[in-house]
Structure formats: structure tokens, C-alpha cells
Amino acid sequence: MxxxxxxxxxxxxxxxxxxxxxxxxxxxxxxxxxxxxxxxxRAAERFGWPSLPxxxxxxxxxxxxxxxxxxxxxxxxxxxxxRGMTILLSTGAASAGAVIAPRLPxxxxxxxxxxxxxxxxxxxxxxxxxxxxxxxESEIWPNLFLEIExxxxxxxxxNARISPNSFRRWRWIPHFVESLLERVxxxxxxxxxxxxxxxxxxxxHIKVVGNLKYDVAAPPxxxxxxxxxxxxxxxxxxxxAASTHRGEEEIAMVVHRKLAQRFPNLLTxxxxxxxxxxxxxxxxxxxxxxxxxxRSREEPDARLPNIYIxxxxxxxxxxxxxxxxxxxxxxxxxxxxxxxxxxxxKLGGAVLHGPYVESFADIYQALDExxxxxxxxxxxxxxRVVAVLxxxxxxxxxxxxxxxxxxxxxxxxxxxxxxxxxxHVAQLILEAHRRRA
Numbered sequence: 253m254x255x256x257x258x259x260x261x262x263x264x265x266x267x268x269x270x271x272x273x274x275x276x277x278x279x280x281x282x283x284x285x286x287x288x289x290x291x292x293x294r295a296a297e298r299f300g301w302p303s304l305p306x307x308x309x310x311x312x313x314x315x316x317x318x319x320x321x322x323x324x325x326x327x328x329x330x331x332x333x334x335r336g337m338t339i340l341l342s343t344g345a346a347s348a349g350a351v352i353a354p355r356l357p358x359x360x361x362x363x364x365x366x367x368x369x370x371x372x373x374x375x376x377x378x379x380x381x382x383x384x385x386x387x388x389e390s391e392i393w394p395n396l397f398l399e400i401e402x403x404x405x406x407x408x409x410x411n412a413r414i415s416p417n418s419f420r421r422w423r424w425i426p427h428f429v430e431s432l433l434e435r436v437x438x439x440x441x442x443x444x445x446x447x448x449x450x451x452x453x454x455x456x457h458i459k460v461v462g463n464l465k466y467d468v469a470a471p472p473x474x475x476x477x478x479x480x481x482x483x484x485x486x487x488x489x490x491x492x493a494a495s496t497h498r499g500e501e502e503i504a505m506v507v508h509r510k511l512a513q514r515f516p517n518l519l520t521x522x523x524x525x526x527x528x529x530x531x532x533x534x535x536x537x538x539x540x541x542x543x544x545x546x547r548s549r550e551e552p553d554a555r556l557p558n559i560y561i562x563x564x565x566x567x568x569x570x571x572x573x574x575x576x577x578x579x580x581x582x583x584x585x586x587x588x589x590x591x592x593x594x595x596x597x598k599l600g601g602a603v604l605h606g607p608y609v610e611s612f613a614d615i616y617q618a619l620d621e622x623x624x625x626x627x628x629x630x631x632x633x634x635x636r637v638v639a640v641l642x643x644x645x646x647x648x649x650x651x652x653x654x655x656x657x658x659x660x661x662x663x664x665x666x667x668x669x670x671x672x673x674x675x676h677v678a679q680l681i682l683e684a685h686r687r688r689a
Contacts, residue, residue, distance in 0.1 A: 262428040271370045297364040300375030310680040312337045313382035317344035321388045322352045327467035327666035333357040351566040368393040390414045401435045409439040411464040413446045430454030462665035470598040471569030489642045492521040495591035496581035501533045503631045510635040523562040530563025572599040579604040597655035624655025
């Protein structure tokens with residue numbers, strides 16, 4: 253099978269097929285919306301139609317597919333904006349746009365990335381005419397890379413990483429992926445392992461600079477909402493199960509019932525990874541005999557029951573500030589991969605997580621070794637650890653402090669990336685000055 257795949261002219265075939273399905277793209281978006289609700293008010297952007305004018309001057313275009321990837325670009329965006337460049341950030345997920353747009357520097361722009369169809373990307377790039385393309389992590393889109401190269405735009409992979417599973421999949425079509433990655437001007441990898449994988453897939457120029465996520469500022473919180481919720485919680489013991497996936501909410505509820513025998517006034521906050529699952533989680537709580545309140549449906553100043561379901565977007569910073577114990581989801585299920593724990597650590601949280609954290613293995617290992625994180629295997633273990641921390645304020649403070657110090661110590665990637673791309677940035681700024689002169 254691998255031999256057959258190597259022999260096929262996959263790239264020309266991909267281009268032809270993707271171009272031919274352009275008329276079906278509205279149907280593709282409609283079907284995708286059934287699984288991931290999208291912002292239909294801006295659906296035209298998915299076809300490459302811009303919703304904003306292009307400003308004059310040098311423009312740096314950065315792309316991050318998801319919430320985590322786009323947020324990781326913020327330190328770099330701020331540094332590029334400080335150098336006088338206009339920033340265009342594109343995202344794939346609608347939720348990423350909703351979360352990151354309010355945190356962009358003044359004058360920065362957000363658009364959704366078009367589908368990987370030649371006609372749409374041509375329209376997008378003809379309008380925006382970026383001078384520099386910075387793509388986060390492992391977003392490898394064939395037509396996107398080809399169109400960038402055709403316009404002779406420098407293409408740089410930043411915060412580049414590639415998971416073991418993705419690496420194995422790409423290895424099935426080595427000539428195809430090599431023909432794409434040889435178009436990358438520079439790959440700035442998170443780790444030596446990522447650098448080695450990209451080199452084996454065909455990237456020619458690679459440098460290890462560390463992980464941008466350590467440099468991202470702690471997520472904001474509305475001060476009025478924070479004060480209001482803190483007053484409603486009062487002296488109650490509280491912990492948060494954050495970025496949970498299906499199956500982990502039930503575990504959090506089992507843990508709550510175990511802990512409630514010892515802490516009868518306990519508040520468990522559940523922040524699902526997908527806010528739209530609020531109704532489903534509330535039904536699960538009801539089935540277990542637990543009173544639950546959804547944030548998206550609550551009346552002002554409503555009494556907080558056993559389970560508080562934070563089914564809203566962009567408020568993790570609020571709940572990390574309210575609870576010093578944070579369990580990070582997508583880590584007790586298989587397949588998992590984990591969720592980013594850095595925000596919780598930066599906001600003074602002791603980090604608890606399951607064993608399935610492959611997507612953030614280095615981060616969790618560092619936190620565990622610094623005694624700012626603990627690996628949890630099941631509901632019984634989670635209940636025991638949360639009980640110990642709720643009962644021992646000194647131990648909780650020490651663990652939270654260790655987590656915060658760990659992530660601060662590992663920062664610095666944004667400075668290393670700026671140093672690596674400085675030749676491109678300096679040239680663009682110099683050319684802009686010459687045109688104005």
C-alpha cells in the first residue's frame with residue numbers, strides 16, 4: 253500500500269479535486285456546521301471573500317487553527333505590532349475568533365481562513381497581499397502552501413510541532429508531504445523531537461526555539477463578573493474541571509459525590525471544551541441526582557448549587573481565578589491528548605490531569621517534576637487528591653506556587669522567534685520606509 257501511495261501523483265490530483273469541488277463548498281460548510289457550529293454571518297470569508305479592507309503598509313499574516321494555537325501567537329503578534337507591522341490573524345474555528353479577537357493589539361485584524369480550495373485562496377491572498385506568512389504548529393494545507401509560494405511570500409512555521417500520530421500518517425505519503433514542506437522557508441520548532449520529525453518529512457531549514465504557549469499572558473477576566481461570582485461562592489470549597497470532554501463530566505460528578513460526604517458545601521465548576529454541550533451535561537447531573545446550573549441560562553445572582561456548568565466561551569480566566577484546584581480534561585479518556593495547563597498554572601492553580609497528555613507531554617512532565625502537577629488515574633484518585641488539597645491550604649499554596657514558577661521559567665520562545673525572523677521583518681520595514689520617502 254505504501255509503495256502505491258508513493259507512486260501516485262497525489263499533489264496534482266489533490267489540486268484538481270479541490271478545485272472541482274468549489275461549487276459544493278456551501279454544502280461542505282453546512283455539514284460541518286452540524287458538528288461544529290460556525291459563524292454564518294461571516295461565512296463568505298470561508299470562500300475567500302474579505303470582510304475588511306487591507307490597510308496600507310507591511311502586513312504580517314499569522315494563522316492558528318484552534319483557540320489554543322491562535323492564543324499562542326499573541327506574544328508574537330504583540331512584538332510584530334510593536335515593530336510597526338499591521339497584523340492579520342486568520343483562524344479555522346469560529347470559537348478561536350471569538351476568544352482571540354478582543355485580545356488582539358489595536359489595529360490588528362481577524363479573518364477566517366478560507367477552505368483549502370485554489371479559487372478561494374487566490375481571492376484571499378489577492379486581497380490581503382501579505383508580506384510574511386507565519387503558520388502555527390502543524391497546519392499543513394497543500395493549496396495554501398502552493399499559493400503562498402507562487403506569490404513568493406516567505407513562509408515560516410512557528411511554534412511548530414507534529415504529534416506522533418500525525419507524523420506516522422504523513423510518512424505514508426512521503427513524496428507528497430516533502431513536496432509541500434520543501435516550500436517552507438524556516439521551521440521554528442517547539443522541541444528537538446519536533447525538529448527531527450519535520451526534518452524527516454522534508455523541511456530543510458529548522459531551528460528549535462521552545463514553546464510560545466509559555467509566553468502567553470494569563471487569560472483575562474471581567475472584573476465585575478469575578479467580584480460577583482466570588483461573592484456568590486463565598487467561603488465554599490471549590491474546584492474546577494476545565495476543558496472536559498465527553499465522559500469526563502461524569503467522572504467529575506462522581507468525584508463531587510465522594511467529596512460532598514466530607515465537604516457538604518462543595519462547589520464543582522465544570523467548563524466543557526465545547527460550550528454547546530451545556531444542556532447535555534446538565535442532564536447528566538440530573539440523572540445523578542445533582543443540582544446543576546448552567547451559566548448560559550442562569551438568572552442574575554442565582555444561587556449556586558452543587559454543579560456549576562460554565563457553558564460560555566472565553567471565560568476560563570474567570571474560573572481559574574476562582575478555583576485554586578484545576579483538573580485539565582481530555583486526559584482521562586482514550587484517545588486523549590490533554591489540554592493546555594499553562595493558563596491554570598499562571599493563575600495560581602494546582603494542576604491535576606489524567607495520563608493521556610501526549611499533545612502536551614513536555615509541559616505536563618515539567619509541571620509534575622516541579623511538583624506543580626499530579627497525574628490522576630481515575631475518579632477515586634482524583635477525589636483523594638482534591639480532598640487533600642482542600643483540607644491542606646499550605647500544601648495547595650505550595651503546589652500552586654510551584655506550577656506558576658515552572659511555566660515562568662520555561663518562557664522566552666517569542667524572543668527567540670523574533671530573533672530568527674528579524675531579517676524578514678527588518679527588510680519589510682526598510683522597504684516600507686523607502687516607499688514613503
